[in-house]
Amino acid sequence: MERVIAVANQKGGVGKTTTAVQLAAFLAQHGHPTLLVDLDPQANATSSLGVERHALAGTVYEALLAPERTSAVVVPSVRPGLDLLPSTGILAGAEVELVTANQREFRLRMALGQLAERYAVVLIDCPPSLGLLTVNALVAARFVLVPIQCEYLPLEGLAQLVTTVDLVKRRLNPPLDVIGVVLTMFDARTRLALQVVQEVRRVFGARAFRTVIPRAVRLAEAPSHGQTIFEYDPSSRAATAYAELGRELLDRLGLPATCEPLAVAHD
Numbered sequence: 001m002e003r004v005i006a007v008a009n010q011k012g013g014v015g016k017t018t019t020a021v022q023l024a025a026f027l028a029q030h031g032h033p034t035l036l037v038d039l040d041p042q043a044n045a046t047s048s049l050g051v052e053r054h055a056l057a058g059t060v061y062e063a064l065l066a067p068e069r070t071s072a073v074v075v076p077s078v079r080p081g082l083d084l085l086p087s088t089g090i091l092a093g094a095e096v097e098l099v100t101a102n103q104r105e106f107r108l109r110m111a112l113g114q115l116a117e118r119y120a121v122v123l124i125d126c127p128p129s130l131g132l133l134t135v136n137a138l139v140a141a142r143f144v145l146v147p148i149q150c151e152y153l154p155l156e157g158l159a160q161l162v163t164t165v166d167l168v169k170r171r172l173n174p175p176l177d178v179i180g181v182v183l184t185m186f187d188a189r190t191r192l193a194l195q196v197v198q199e200v201r202r203v204f205g206a207r208a209f210r211t212v213i214p215r216a217v218r219l220a221e222a223p224s225h226g227q228t229i230f231e232y233d234p235s236s237r238a239a240t241a242y243a244e245l246g247r248e249l250l251d252r253l254g255l256p257a258t259c260e261p262l263a264v265a266h267d
């Protein structure tokens with residue numbers, strides 16, 4: 001699984017889901033068959049794409065408990081080239097049930113292994129904790145992408161995340177690497193935001209993406225319409241910023257900026 005990316009930060013409200021959803025939409029639009037995995041019991045990625053809970057054949061919960069069922073619970077073509085492994089609140093139980101499961105840290109990796117060759121990129125939207133679900137994401141992933149909110153000095157919480165990533169890398173998943181940190185909710189009018197940008201660039205150097213995502217009300221509105229920012233307001237600054245970030249990500253992944261649109265190969 002060369003291009004499985006966990007979007008992780010144990011703090012809630014930093015832009016994980018927004019970033020995972022917009023990047024997944026961007027990659028699919030640019031011809032890279034993409035799977036978005038909603039690994040959060042809050043299921044915000046699932047609802048952001050307008051996928052209704054009652055329409056689901058199953059969720060990532062079933063995939064974790066029975067990896068051979070993964071294909072059956074993927075929602076195909078939520079957008080052209082974009083599939084979704086959805087979530088619902090029921091996933092909250094998985095964190096507890098998995099504790100006693102065989103190979104409990106490897107369940108998502110096993111689930112995604114079932115789909116291996118179908119996608120150019122898999123993005124995993126992690127829950128706001130460093131519990132077993134996030135560990136499953138870090139074990140399944142080749143890369144971690146860390147959104148950091150520009151609105152408070154974040155480095156204390158980040159140390160914990162970095163420690164967890166290092167631990168998973170040493171014990172469970174040696175190839176794991178941070179592909180980048182992205183600053184979100186940037187408001188140039190606040191002094192703090194500028195300080196956070198400086199501090200993150202000082203600490204992370206070239207790991208920090210050049211693109212900074214602005215605070216933009218359109219980004220907060222789009223999910224309630226079940227739309228991505230590229231659908232809701234394609235000419236907005238926010239759409240431009242996420243497209244820019246998408247191009248940086250493709251570059252870091254060694255993928256071309258645009259491919260001939262390829263359909264996902266479904267069974």
Ligand code: ADP
Binds near residue numbers: 221
């Ligand atoms: P997380 O997944 O880390 O909890 P979200 O992506 O759900 O964070 O973002 C938290 C809230 O902030 C959501 O309501 C979302 O719509 C909103 N939001 C995310 N990014 C931005 C942004 N750049 N500007 C304004 N609002 C944003």
Ligand code: MG
Binds near residue numbers: 016017018040044
């Ligand atoms: Mg979220």
